[in-house]
Amino acid sequence: MTLTANNELSRVHAASPVLKSGPQQAANPAYCGAAMQTRTCCPACLSVPLTEVYREPYTSDGIQNYLKTQYEGNASSTADDCLYVLSRCQRCGLSFQKYIPGDPFLGEIYNSWVPGTDFEREHRNYSLEEYRYLAEQVQFVIQHLGRPPAAVRMLDFGFGWAHWSRMAMAYGCRVSGVELSQERSAHGQSVGIELLTLEDLPDQAFHFIHTEQVFEHLTEPRAVLDRLVAALAPGGLIKISVPDAVTSLKKIEGGQSFGSLSANDKMPIAPLEHINAFSHASLVAFGKAAGLRPVRPSFYRLYNSASGLLQLKNLARVLARPVYRHVFPRNTFVYFERAPQ
Numbered sequence: 001m002t003l004t005a006n007n008e009l010s011r012v013h014a015a016s017p018v019l020k021s022g023p024q025q026a027a028n029p030a031y032c033g034a035a036m037q038t039r040t041c042c043p044a045c046l047s048v049p050l051t052e053v054y055r056e057p058y059t060s061d062g063i064q065n066y067l068k069t070q071y072e073g074n075a076s077s078t079a080d081d082c083l084y085v086l087s088r089c090q091r092c093g094l095s096f097q098k099y100i101p102g103d104p105f106l107g108e109i110y111n112s113w114v115p116g117t118d119f120e121r122e123h124r125n126y127s128l129e130e131y132r133y134l135a136e137q138v139q140f141v142i143q144h145l146g147r148p149p150a151a152v153r154m155l156d157f158g159f160g161w162a163h164w165s166r167m168a169m170a171y172g173c174r175v176s177g178v179e180l181s182q183e184r185s186a187h188g189q190s191v192g193i194e195l196l197t198l199e200d201l202p203d204q205a206f207h208f209i210h211t212e213q214v215f216e217h218l219t220e221p222r223a224v225l226d227r228l229v230a231a232l233a234p235g236g237l238i239k240i241s242v243p244d245a246v247t248s249l250k251k252i253e254g255g256q257s258f259g260s261l262s263a264n265d266k267m268p269i270a271p272l273e274h275i276n277a278f279s280h281a282s283l284v285a286f287g288k289a290a291g292l293r294p295v296r297p298s299f300y301r302l303y304n305s306a307s308g309l310l311q312l313k314n315l316a317r318v319l320a321r322p323v324y325r326h327v328f329p330r331n332t333f334v335y336f337e338r339a340p341q
């Protein structure tokens with residue numbers, strides 16, 4: 001998937017202010033205004049010892065220029081009395097923004113700052129390669145589960161404009177979904193998704209849960225993951241795919257300012273939105289902390305689901321892609337399994 005498409009997806013998957021401020025937040029220091037809240041422990045493993053790895057005022061030229069460009073002039077000055085601070089958990093290694101928007105400010109960002117997306121525009125931009133990639137993922141999951149498609153129940157958490165869900169339904173699976181936007185929810189319902197909310201997810205109901213560009217946005221990612229794990233059937237799979245922040249973090253900790261980073265390197269640590277900055281290692285630790293086990297898909301299944309018929313002329317492409325995407329690089333697209341009972 002192209003970076004542009006990823007950016008689009010990250011925009012349509014709004015952050016989830018699902019869980020109200022809990023014990024993870026404390027009173028703000030003087031330099032962080034009322035619109036923001038302070039994280040005092042790791043949002044993934046809930047451990048307290050943290051190391052600050054970067055800080056820059058929101059009023060710096062670099063961040064102001066970024067906000068102006070990213071939000072097409074819609075950004076207000078709400079964050080200007082705060083600092084952009086990246087902290088790292090000493091236990092699980094997750095890097096994350098220490099000062100994050102509170103619920104009203106999140107509403108402002110996702111309703112007023114983020115430029116609107118519409119189905120037609122996203123639909124037009126979807127390439128054959130992207131549909132093929134969705135199909136491969138759906139086939140892989142069904143094969144891994146070893147159930148007939150009609151007996152596979154899936155949850156698309158933050159389904160956006162339902163591209164993944166529609167592919168899963170085309171393969172005969174039953175798909176439920178959670179989505180905050182009313183417009184996208186209505187679209188999802190119109191194409192056959194059963195609408196649910198995080199609060200009313202049935203226990204142990206889903207064989208597969210799909211999350212794409214969601215967890216980097218969440219105020220309390222661990223609480224959300226725990227809820228999703230409870231909704232997963234024993235032996236079920238959950239996909240967590242997030243931006244890989246390793247290169248961005250390396251550069252910013254190596255002395256570069258946020259403003260000097262390329263657009264590609266800004267994206268995984270985007271102020272106010274990508275508040276959890278995962279690496280492969282911290283993503284795996286995140287899943288394990290919630291009782292999950294990372295799955296390394298077998299080559300046989302990958303080739304089978306990637307290719308159908310292995311034609312010689314396509315062999316190099318077919319062999320390279322699943323290895324690249326699923327197995328070899330230590331990337332931030334991981335399937336996790338809930339232990340069978």
Ligand SMILES: [Zn+2]
Nearest residue numbers: 042045089092
């Ligand atoms: Zn941690």
